[in-house]
Amino acid sequence: xxxxxxxxxxxxxxxxxxxxxxxxxxxxxxxxxxxxxxxxxxxxxxxxxxxxxxxxxxxxxxxxxxxxxxxxxxxxxxxxxxxxxxxxxxxxxxxxxxxxxxxxxxxxxxxxxxxxxxxxxxxxxxxxxxxxxxxxxxxxxxxxxxxxxxxxxxxxxxxxxxxxxxxxxxxxxxxxxxxxxxxxxxxxxxxxxxxxxxxxxxxxxxxxxxxxxxxxxxxxxxxxxxxxxxxxxxxxxxxxxxxxxxxxxxxxxxxxxxxxxxxxxxxxxxxxxxxxxxxxxxxxxxxxxxxxxxxxxxxxxxxxxxxxxxxxxxxxxxxxxxxxxxxxxxxxxxxxxxxxxxxxxxxxxxxxxxxxxxxxxxxxxxxxxxxxxxxxxxxxxxxxxxxxxxxxxxxxxxxxxxxxxxxxxxxxxxxxxxxxxxxxxxxxxxx
Amino acid sequence: xxxxxxxxxxxxxxxxxxxxxxxxxxxxxxxxxxxxxxxxxxxxxxxxxxxxxxxxxxxxxxxxxxxxxxxxxxxxxxxxxxxxxxxxxxxxxxxxxxxxxxxxxxxxxxxxxxxxxxxxxxxxxxxxxxxxxxxxxxxxxxxxxxxxxxxxxxxxxxxxxxxxxxxxxxxxxxxxxxxxxxxxxxxxxxxxxxxxxxxxxxxxxxxxxxxxxxxxxxxxxxxxxxxxxxxxxxxxxxxxxxxxxxxxxxxxxxxxxxxxxxxxxxxxxxxxxxxxxxxxxxxxxxxxxxxxxxxxxxxxxxxxxxxxxxxxxxxxxxxxxxxxxxxxxxxxxxxxxxxxxxxxxxxxxxxxxxxxxxxxxxxxxxxxxxxxxxxxxxxxxxxxxxxxxxxxxxxxxxxxxxxxxxxxxxxxxxxxxxxxxxxxxxxxxxx
Numbered sequence: 001x002x003x004x005x006x007x008x009x010x011x012x013x014x015x016x017x018x019x020x021x022x023x024x025x026x027x028x029x030x031x032x033x034x035x036x037x038x039x040x041x042x043x044x045x046x047x048x049x050x051x052x053x054x055x056x057x058x059x060x061x062x063x064x065x066x067x068x069x070x071x072x073x074x075x076x077x078x079x080x081x082x083x084x085x086x087x088x089x090x091x092x093x094x095x096x097x098x099x100x101x102x103x104x105x106x107x108x109x110x111x112x113x114x115x116x117x118x119x120x121x122x123x124x125x126x127x128x129x130x131x132x133x134x135x136x137x138x139x140x141x142x143x144x145x146x147x148x149x150x151x152x153x154x155x156x157x158x159x160x161x162x163x164x165x166x167x168x169x170x171x172x173x174x175x176x177x178x179x180x181x182x183x184x185x186x187x188x189x190x191x192x193x194x195x196x197x198x199x200x201x202x203x204x205x206x207x208x209x210x211x212x213x214x215x216x217x218x219x220x221x222x223x224x225x226x227x228x229x230x231x232x233x234x235x236x237x238x239x240x241x242x243x244x245x246x247x248x249x250x251x252x253x254x255x256x257x258x259x260x261x262x263x264x265x266x267x268x269x270x271x272x273x274x275x276x277x278x279x280x281x282x283x284x285x286x287x288x289x290x291x292x293x294x295x296x297x298x299x300x301x302x303x304x305x306x307x308x309x310x311x312x313x314x315x316x317x318x319x320x321x322x323x324x325x326x327x328x329x330x331x332x333x334x335x336x337x338x339x340x341x342x343x344x345x346x347x348x349x350x351x352x353x354x355x356x357x358x359x360x361x362x363x364x365x366x367x368x369x370x371x372x373x374x375x376x377x378x379x380x381x382x383x384x385x386x387x388x389x390x391x392x393x394x395x396x397x398x399x400x401x402x403x404x405x406x407x408x409x410x411x412x413x414x415x416x417x418x419x420x421x422x423x424x425x426x427x428x429x430x431x
Numbered sequence: 432x433x434x435x436x437x438x439x440x441x442x443x444x445x446x447x448x449x450x451x452x453x454x455x456x457x458x459x460x461x462x463x464x465x466x467x468x469x470x471x472x473x474x475x476x477x478x479x480x481x482x483x484x485x486x487x488x489x490x491x492x493x494x495x496x497x498x499x500x501x502x503x504x505x506x507x508x509x510x511x512x513x514x515x516x517x518x519x520x521x522x523x524x525x526x527x528x529x530x531x532x533x534x535x536x537x538x539x540x541x542x543x544x545x546x547x548x549x550x551x552x553x554x555x556x557x558x559x560x561x562x563x564x565x566x567x568x569x570x571x572x573x574x575x576x577x578x579x580x581x582x583x584x585x586x587x588x589x590x591x592x593x594x595x596x597x598x599x600x601x602x603x604x605x606x607x608x609x610x611x612x613x614x615x616x617x618x619x620x621x622x623x624x625x626x627x628x629x630x631x632x633x634x635x636x637x638x639x640x641x642x643x644x645x646x647x648x649x650x651x652x653x654x655x656x657x658x659x660x661x662x663x664x665x666x667x668x669x670x671x672x673x674x675x676x677x678x679x680x681x682x683x684x685x686x687x688x689x690x691x692x693x694x695x696x697x698x699x700x701x702x703x704x705x706x707x708x709x710x711x712x713x714x715x716x717x718x719x720x721x722x723x724x725x726x727x728x729x730x731x732x733x734x735x736x737x738x739x740x741x742x743x744x745x746x747x748x749x750x751x752x753x754x755x756x757x758x759x760x761x762x763x764x765x766x767x768x769x770x771x772x773x774x775x776x777x778x779x780x781x782x783x784x785x786x787x788x789x790x791x792x793x794x795x796x797x798x799x800x801x802x803x804x805x806x807x808x809x810x811x812x813x814x815x816x817x818x819x820x821x822x823x824x825x826x827x828x829x830x831x832x833x834x835x836x837x838x839x840x841x842x843x844x845x846x847x848x849x850x851x852x853x854x855x856x857x858x859x860x861x862x
Contacts, residue, residue, distance in 0.1 A: 025581060028581060028766075028768060029578055031646065031768065032764055033761065034761055129576070135722035137571075137576025137577065140568075141571070144747065145571050146568065146739065146743065147743050148452055149456065150459060271707070273704060277704075290739040291566035291729060291730065291735065291739035292566065292730045293729065294567055294568075294728060294730075295728040296725075296728075297704060297724075297725060298724065305721075308579050309576075311579030315575070315578050319756075320759070323754065323756030325750075325756035328753075329464065333462060335463065
């Protein structure tokens, strides 16, 4: 049995959760794995607040750099969040050959290339299970469990806040703004919710998953992103009436060797497993050429779920230290198993289109004429009866290129009978 | 980059699938992991049949013992099935210090204790991802991804044949016998389907999962087993009308430190994720004290799914060989993290009860009287209208001990107005 001494940088909610988990289940972990994780040092600017956990004297301090230097730290766990300081801490640790565990998807999606190169150079490692899917061991599944598969596609519900908002809009029959406000008050959404609801957090995670699978470090800039602010209760109800749920869906697809990376509100069949992933839960659906379709589900964020993933990473590193086999599993091997990214305009999809139009003869004919001009064929259309002068029209299309849909939307928007900017989501007919 | 030379014993459907996977994706696996798996030797009694894959001259032979001895074999993959010969092959390999990969749940559930002791003694290892959940990396999730969790409960749909039969009964509105026959003709069920439909295969897998989680080697004899032969189309339709699906469910629960191990037809909510696991797919739902509820889904058997899991195990072993860290992760550490098994009579559950009764006044009063005598309270009851003298009554109960239900059933069965042996399934109100 070997102690692995953790140096924890960042004593916030998740940091305190890690301390609690190690204290509660450390002995069991040691019995199972031979590795006893111990919280050796903690660094945080705030050494006063009560986190609901007790640590021994001398463990908590403010100096993260001294923590990294300490001979009493075998592995550095970075839980500060943000990019600038985190990058400095991780870089310093790696340069000293100290392995790092991080839950920081923004850091990895932005500087992963640089950090993994540094880890390789100094023969140490970065583990990052908690960065995607919270407590779900989906990074491990992709890197190890499915190592024998060429990955054909990944669909992910990767942001708990968005999924909570969309689910609650449906269950409580309430609009986006009201649910967002309630979520903020309940602590499910940040005061500034942009990272979540505008899709960037999901894009970071999608970039990470794509990188692992296709062997090139993608960043969020490679991902076509649309957030959930435009999703209305009407959209959700209409989708429901057609057997669909609306989810903020990350899609990573290998289409004849070219990679599609996108994050957008998507209609998925109510009968699918992903369609039943509700509330703050996340899921990753991975299709491999050998294994077929697999799916991984669990809590996508939060103190406990994140701790579970971080502890697993610490044990993995501990086993490597114990067995003198650091870098046993290449953290991020570059192999570029793809021909190129598909430009966002070239992506082919089915679409859900919502228009607010004048309730007057000929409007639908104009819209369908423009769609037809761009070779977009209509699968179904519903015009809601209303007492207003302005009525919503919902259209589901067959497959078409994004470029065609963008051009059609631009032309439709110029029509006088269109009263608001058209809204476009995607449809993914996954099983 | 290191070649790992596979000695494959058993060139049947799955064996040929492994050869195909290694040939197709070997280079990609090498790029990702640094391990190039190579089929070095194959042993099978039949060296004539066409398996649809080509192997080099000198690879295929009949002598499994010579294969194990060969210096050209780094890892022995046992895919013969059955217990006797497989045990001999695995034992011989381990005694030579050669690591073993197996998909053989019956072997492990029966002789796991002995085989893991042998692996420890000879400082080598056994990997067995394919033994539960086919291609789903659920063993890895339990051993590694959730290592920081005390596991509170596991529910599993672990037998593809049973799940295919139950799903098809519902979708095709057809009885058990007809669906079983069609499944046999389509190759989804064995000529002798007993291992599957009588629940023993699921019990083997449940014993394996429980062993990993609670640190004692359980066998199928420790599992309370009921198969699916008694499930009728009527049961499925009635359950459906109440919002339930019927699944052959493995339940592994830690109840105040005591362990419940059971496999039986169970009504689970139609709204749950497990309720949407259909056809030959499997799923394992694991609740940990830190991570909360997680779920792992995929194909539970078959040539490709099994190959995917076997290749992942081979790569894990290859990484250990490359890093000189065999036994990096203890294959099966004994830690007995539980107080004892709950005797099957002491298990507490809700029940679904189907009776065939005389259509005469007072019958329901007699039944509810007997249930009441054993403190079993009724949650709902339906008596179907029928033109027959004999009508079905379906009862859902609240929680009660198995012993109470058994006594009540025995007493009910003695009543003249009861026309057939009562049928009892369980209800699991999982989310």
